[in-house]
Amino acid sequence: GARGRAAVLCLSVVALGILWTVGLMAWLGYPFTLLSASLPVMLLALGSAFAVHILVWYLDHGGAMEDVLAKVGGPVIVSAMTAMAGFLSFLLMDLEPMRDFGWQMAVGSVILGILAVVVVPAALVRFRVEPRAIAGLSRHVDHWLVRLGAAIRARRALVSLLVVALTSVLARNLFDVRTTMDTRSFFEAGSAPDLADRFMVDKFGGSVFLQVLVEGDMRDPGVLRAVAAFEDRLQRVPGVTHVESLTRVLALVNEGLVGKRGLARSRDGISQQATLAEYSDSAVHLLVDPQRTGTVIQAAIGAFDTEVVSRVTADIRTLASQALPAAVVTVGRSNDLANLVVRDASERIQLVAGKPLVQTEGLMRDLSASAGPTAAALRPEVAKILQSELVEDEMVLLREGAEVAPLAEKVAAALSAGGLTDVAFTKLLEPIVAASELEDRATFEKGARFVFKRLLGLASGDATSAVLDKVLAKVGPVGKAARARISAIVDDVLASEWAVSAPAGAKEPKALSVAISGYPIVQEVMTRSVHKNHLRSLAFSAPIVLLLLIIVFRSVLLGLLAVLPAALTLVATYGLMGTFPERFPLDIAGSMLASIALGTGIDYAIHFLWRFRAGDLASAMETTGRRILINAVEVSGGFSVLALATIVPMSRFGILTAFSLAVAALATLVVLPALLGPGTGPEATGTGDRN
Numbered sequence: 001g002a003r004g005r006a007a008v009l010c011l012s013v014v015a016l017g018i019l020w021t022v023g024l025m026a027w028l029g030y031p032f033t034l035l036s037a038s039l040p041v042m043l044l045a046l047g048s049a050f051a052v053h054i055l056v057w058y059l060d061h062g063g064a065m066e067d068v069l070a071k072v073g074g075p076v077i078v079s080a081m082t083a084m085a086g087f088l089s090f091l092l093m094d095l096e097p098m099r100d101f102g103w104q105m106a107v108g109s110v111i112l113g114i115l116a117v118v119v120v121p122a123a124l125v126r127f128r129v130e131p132r133a134i135a136g137l138s139r140h141v142d143h144w145l146v147r148l149g150a151a152i153r154a155r156r157a158l159v160s161l162l163v164v165a166l167t168s169v170l171a172r173n174l175f176d177v178r179t180t181m182d183t184r185s186f187f188e189a190g191s192a193p194d195l196a197d198r199f200m201v202d203k204f205g206g207s208v209f210l211q212v213l214v215e216g217d218m219r220d221p222g223v224l225r226a227v228a229a230f231e232d233r234l235q236r237v238p239g240v241t242h243v244e245s246l247t248r249v250l251a252l253v254n255e256g257l258v259g260k261r262g263l264a265r266s267r268d269g270i271s272q273q274a275t276l277a278e279y280s281d282s283a284v285h286l287l288v289d290p291q292r293t294g295t296v297i298q299a300a301i302g303a304f305d306t307e308v309v310s311r312v313t314a315d316i317r318t319l320a321s322q323a324l325p326a327a328v329v330t331v332g333r334s335n336d337l338a339n340l341v342v343r344d345a346s347e348r349i350q351l352v353a354g355k356p357l358v359q360t361e362g363l364m365r366d367l368s369a370s371a372g373p374t375a376a377a378l379r380p381e382v383a384k385i386l387q388s389e390l391v392e393d394e395m396v397l398l399r400e401g402a403e404v405a406p407l408a409e410k411v412a413a414a415l416s417a418g419g420l421t422d423v424a425f426t427k428l429l430e431p432i433v434a435a436s437e438l439e440d441r442a443t444f445e446k447g448a449r450f451v452f453k454r455l456l457g458l459a460s461g462d463a464t465s466a467v468l469d470k471v472l473a474k475v476g477p478v479g480k481a482a483r484a485r486i487s488a489i490v491d492d493v494l495a496s497e498w499a500v501s502a503p504a505g506a507k508e509p510k511a512l513s514v515a516i517s518g519y520p521i522v523q524e525v526m527t528r529s530v531h532k533n534h535l536r537s538l539a540f541s542a543p544i545v546l547l548l549l550i551i552v553f554r555s556v557l558l559g560l561l562a563v564l565p566a567a568l569t570l571v572a573t574y575g576l577m578g579t580f581p582e583r584f585p586l587d588i589a590g591s592m593l594a595s596i597a598l599g600t601g602i603d604y605a606i607h608f609l610w611r612f613r614a615g616d617l618a619s620a621m622e623t624t625g626r627r628i629l630i631n632a633v634e635v636s637g638g639f640s641v642l643a644l645a646t647i648v649p650m651s652r653f654g655i656l657t658a659f660s661l662a663v664a665a666l667a668t669l670v671v672l673p674a675l676l677g678p679g680t681g682p683e684a685t686g687t688g689d690r691n
Contacts, residue, residue, distance in 0.1 A: 047112035062131030080113025170575025222499030325501035
C-alpha cells in the first residue's frame with residue numbers, strides 16, 4: 001500500500017544519503033574511526049526526519065508537488081542548514097577525529113536535506129504513490145493532538161510552571177556529569193573481558209601501567225640508589241598496585257651473586273649486574289636504554305579509570321618533584337647530612353613495610369646509634385677467613401710464598417668503607433694468585449666469589465643484622481621482599497658513602513629528570529579534550545543556530561522559541577547523566593548527544609513553528625504534530641535496540657539518544673503550545689495561510 005511504499009522510500013533516500021556521504025569519505029581517503037563509524041546511525045536519526053515530514057504531508061494532503069514543497073520544503077532546508085551549522089562547530093575541536101566527524105556530518109546533513117526535497121517528490125510522482133484520506137488511528141491522533149494543544153494553551157501558566165520546576169530539578173545535576181574514558185566500562189560485569197581484567201588485577205596488580213621515565217646515568221650507583229629510594233615512595237602512592245624497575249632487577253641479580261639483595265657500590269659492580277641481567281632476560285632492555293642514560297619504572301594501577309589515573313598521575317608528579325633530586329652526588333658520611341639521610345631512610349622503611357609514618361623518630365635513633373665496624377676491628381676476622389679459604393682449603397690457589405696479611409689489611413679497609421664488591425675483591429686477589437689458576441678464568445672467579453660472600457658478612461651482615469632486628473621489632477612482621485629491601489636501606493645508611501641531593505657547587509653532580517607517560521595518560525588527555533571540546537562546540541553552534549533561525553523567521557521571539565525545545569532536551573539529557581553519573585558518564589559516544597539533541601529538537605520546532613506561523617496552534621498540532629510523533633517513535637525505537645548491545649557505551653548511547661528524541665518531541669508538542677500566544681502567530685506577522 002501507500003504507507004509501505006512511503007516507508008521504503010524514506011529508508012531508501014536515507015540510505016542513499018549515507019552512501020553518498022561514506023563514498024565521499026572514501027574518495028577523499030578518510031578511513032572509518034571510532035567516531036565516524038557511528039556516522040550512518042547519526043545520519044539515520046537526522047535524515048529520516050527530513051523525509052518523514054514531506055511523505056506524511058503528501059500522504060495526508062496530496063496536491064501538486066510544487067504545493068507540497070512550498071508547505072514543507074522550506075522547513076526541511078532550514079533544518080538541514082541548522083544541523084550543518086551545529087556540526088561545523090566541531091571544526092573548532094583539537095581532536096582531529098572529531099573535526100573530521102564534524103564536516104562529514106555537516107556534508108551528510110546537507111546531502112540528506114537536498115535528497116529529501118528532490119528525490120522524495122520525484123519518486124512520489126514516478127511511482128505514483130497516491131495520497132490517502134486521514135482516517136482511523138491517524139485521525140484520532142490528530143484530534144487528540146488538537147485537543148492537547150487547546151488544553152495546554154488554556155492552562156499555559158500551570159504547564160509553564162511545571163516545565164520550569166522539572167527543568168530546575170534536572171538542571172541541579174548538570175555539573176555532576178562525569179567525563180570518563182574508562183575502558184572497563186566498555187563491557188558488562190561478568191563478561192569475558194571483564195573477567196580477564198579482574199584476573200590481571202588480582203594476580204599481577206593490574207593490566208594498565210603508567211610509565212615513569214627517569215633520565216640520568218644509570219651506571220652510577222648513587223643515581224640508582226636515588227631511583228630506588230623514589231620507588232620506595234612510589235610503591236605507596238594510592239592507586240599504584242605494583243612497581244617493576246631496573247633497580248629491582250639489579251638487586252635480584254646481586255642476590256644471586258653474593259646472597260644479598262641490593263645494589264652494587266661501584267660502577268664496575270653495577271655494570272656486571274646489568275650485563276648478567278640483560279644476558280639472562282632480554283626483557284630487561286624494556287627497562288633501560290642501550291646507552292643506560294634512562295630507565296623506565298613501570299607502575300601498575302589496579303584498573304583503568306580516568307579519575308584514578310588523573311589523581312595517581314598528579315600524586316606521582318608531586319612525589320617526583322619532592323622525592324627525586326634534580327641531581328645526585330655521592331659523598332662521605334658526615335654529621336651535617338646524617339639527620340636528612342637517616343630521616344629519609346626511616347620514612348622509607350615504614351613505607352616499604354606498609355606502615356603509617358608514626359615511628360620515624362624511634363627508627364632514626366636506631367639507625368643513628370649504629371655504625372659499621374672499623375677496619376682495625378675487621379682485620380683479624382678477615383685474616384682468619386682468608387687463611388681458612390685460601391691457604392688451608394685452597395679455594396683459590398696462591399703463588400708460592402704469597403702472604404695473606406697485606407691482602408687482609410686492604411680487604412678490611414674496603415669492607416669498613418663499604419666499597420668492597422666481588423669485582424673489587426677479585427682485582428685485589430689477582431696479584432697473589434698462581435699463574436696456573438689464572439689460566440682458567442671462570443674457575444678462578446667462581447672461587448673468588450665464594451670467598452667474597454664470606455667476607456661480605458663481616459661488614460654488612462653482622463652490623464646490618466643487629467640494626468635490622470631493632471628495625472623489624474618496631475615495624476612488625478613483613479614479607480620476604482620487604483625484609484630484603486629494608487635490609488638494603490639499612491645497609492645504605494651504614495655505608496661509608498651516601499647518595500644525596502647535590503648542593504649548589506657540588507663536583508660532578510649526576511643530573512636526573514622525570515617524565516610520566518603511558519596509554520592511561522593519553523586517555524586522560526583525551527577525556528579532558530572531549531569535555532572541553534564538547535562545551536566549545538555548544539558555545540559556538542548555539543549562537544550561530546539562533547542567529548540563523550532569527551533570520552529565517554524574521555523574529556527574535558520565534559528564533560528563541562525554535563531553540564527552546566533543543567535547550568530543554570539538552571538540560572534533560574545531561575541532567576539525567578548528572579543524576580546517574582556512574583550509569584551514564586560522558587564518553588566518546590555520549591559526546592555526540594548534544595548534536596542529536598540540537599538537530600532533532602530544532603528540526604521539530606522549525607516544522608511546528610513554520611505551520612503555526614502560517615496558520616494557528618490547531619493547524620500546527622494537526623498537520624505537524626503527528627509527523628513529529630512518527631519520527632520520534634520510529635527513530636527512538638531504532639536506537640532503543642542498542643540498549644541490548646554488549647558494548648556498554650553503545651548501549652548507553654542508544655538509551656540516551658532514545659530519551660533525547662522523546663524529550664525533543666514532548667518539548668515541542670507541550671512547551672511551545674504553552675508559550676505561543678498573541679504576538680507570535682500569523683495575526684502578528686501578517687503571514688497567515690490556512691490553506
